[in-house]
Amino acid sequence: MPRTLADYPAEVQHEVADLRAEVCALHAELPRWGLVVWTAGNVSQRLRSADLMVIKPSGLSYDDLTPESMVVCDLDGTVVDGAHSPSSDTSTHAYVYRNMPEVHGVVHTHSTYATAWAARAEPIPCVLTMMGDEFGGDVPIGPFALIGDDSIGKGVVDTLRGSRSPAVLMRNHGPFTIGPSARKAVAAAVMVEEVAKAVHLASQLGEPTRIPQADVDRLYERYQNVYGQ
Numbered sequence: 001m002p003r004t005l006a007d008y009p010a011e012v013q014h015e016v017a018d019l020r021a022e023v024c025a026l027h028a029e030l031p032r033w034g035l036v037v038w039t040a041g042n043v044s045q046r047l048r049s050a051d052l053m054v055i056k057p058s059g060l061s062y063d064d065l066t067p068e069s070m071v072v073c074d075l076d077g078t079v080v081d082g083a084h085s086p087s088s089d090t091s092t093h094a095y096v097y098r099n100m101p102e103v104h105g106v107v108h109t110h111s112t113y114a115t116a117w118a119a120r121a122e123p124i125p126c127v128l129t130m131m132g133d134e135f136g137g138d139v140p141i142g143p144f145a146l147i148g149d150d151s152i153g154k155g156v157v158d159t160l161r162g163s164r165s166p167a168v169l170m171r172n173h174g175p176f177t178i179g180p181s182a183r184k185a186v187a188a189a190v191m192v193e194e195v196a197k198a199v200h201l202a203s204q205l206g207e208p209t210r211i212p213q214a215d216v217d218r219l220y221e222r223y224q225n226v227y228g229q
Contacts, residue, residue, distance in 0.1 A: 005072055005081035012050040016081070019045050019054040019182075020067040026186050031062050033190045035111040042087040045182035046097045046104045051075045055093060057084035088147060095153025096178060100161065105182035107189045110174040113196035114139075118169040124192075124199050127208035132219030133227070134191045136164025144171040152176075164220060167192040 005013060026043045030036040039062070044055035054070050071082035077094040079086060087093070093106045117124050117139075124139040126132060131139070142159040145151035156176050159168045166188040167177045175192050179185035202208040211219075 002078060003074075003080060008050055008052075008080075012047065012052070015047050015049045016052070016054065016072055017067075019047065020070040020072075023054045023056070023070050023182055024065050024067045026182050027056055027062060027065050029186050029190070030107075030109060033193070035109040035189055035193055036062070037110070041107075041109040042089050042093075043107050043182050043186060044087075044090075044093045044105070046075075048104065051097075052080060053093060053097060055090055056087045057082065058087050060084065089152070091148075091150060092153040092156065092176070095150045096156055096176075099153075099157045100178065102180065103178045105179040105185035107177045107182070107185040108174065109189050109193075111189070111193040111196070113200055114167075114169060114193050115174040116200065117141075117196050118171055118174050121171045123169070124196055125208065125210055126216055127199055127202065127210055128195055129211070129219055130191070130198075131195050132211055132216040133223035134188070134195075135167060136220040136224075137213075137216055139165055139167050139169060139192055139195065142168045142170040142176075145173070 023043055023045050030041050039059050042056040044053050046053045053073055057069050057071050071084055071086040072080045073086050073090055074080055075094050075098050077090045089108050096103055096106050121141055123141050126137045140159050142155040145155045156168055166179055167175055169175050177185045177188035179188055
C-alpha cells in the first residue's frame with residue numbers, strides 16, 4: 001500500500017509544511033518576472049529529510065495557489081499528500097532528483113526569449129560577463145523529447161550533468177533550471193530569460209563577441225566563490 005505523509009516522522013512533516021509555504025511563495029516570482037502565462041510553469045523542491053518533493057498542482061491559476069494546494073510526491077512521482085493532481089512535469093522533476101542528488105530545486109518555464117532560442121535549437125553563446133558569472137559558459141541545448149515519461153528528465157540530466165550551467169534549453173520546448181534549492185533554481189530561470197533577451201537583441205545588431213574561455217573561467221570562479229555574502 002502506498003505511503004501517505006502521515007506515515008513519515010514528525011521531522012519530515014515539519015519540513016513539508018515549511019516547503020509548501022516556500023514553494024508556493026516562489027511560484028509568485030514566475031509571473032512577477034514575466035516567465036509564465038496562464039497556468040504554465042512549475043517549481044519544486046526536494047526535501048532533505050526524506051526522498052520526497054513539493055511541487056505545484058496542475059492547472060491551478062497562480063492567483064489561486066496556497067501552501068495547502070502544493071502537492072507532495074515521492075521521487076517516482078507518486079502522490080504522497082495533496083488534494084490536487086501534481087504538475088504534468090512531475091516525472092521530469094522526479095527524474096532529475098533521482099539522478100542528480102545534489103539538486104534540490106527544479107524550475108520549468110516557457111519564458112519568451114529563452115523559449116525562442118529553444119525553438120531554434122541553438123545554445124545561447126557566452127557573450128556577456130553575466131553569463132560567465134551565472135552559467136560558466138554557453139546555456140546549452142538539450143534534445144527534443146515528448147512529455148509523459150522520463151524522456152525530458154533524461155535530456156535535462158544528460159545535458160547538465162558535468163556542466164557548470166544551471167539551465168538547459170530543451171529543444172522546441174523551453175528552459176529547465178536546477179539548483180541546490182528551489183530559490184536558486186528560480187533565480188537561474190530569471191537569469192536565463194534575461195540573457196536570452198539581451199543576446200537576442202545584440203544579435204539583431206550584428207554578431208555578438210564571445211568572451212574568451214579563460215576569462216569566462218575567471219568570471220565564474222570569482223562569482224561563485226567570492227561575490228556576495
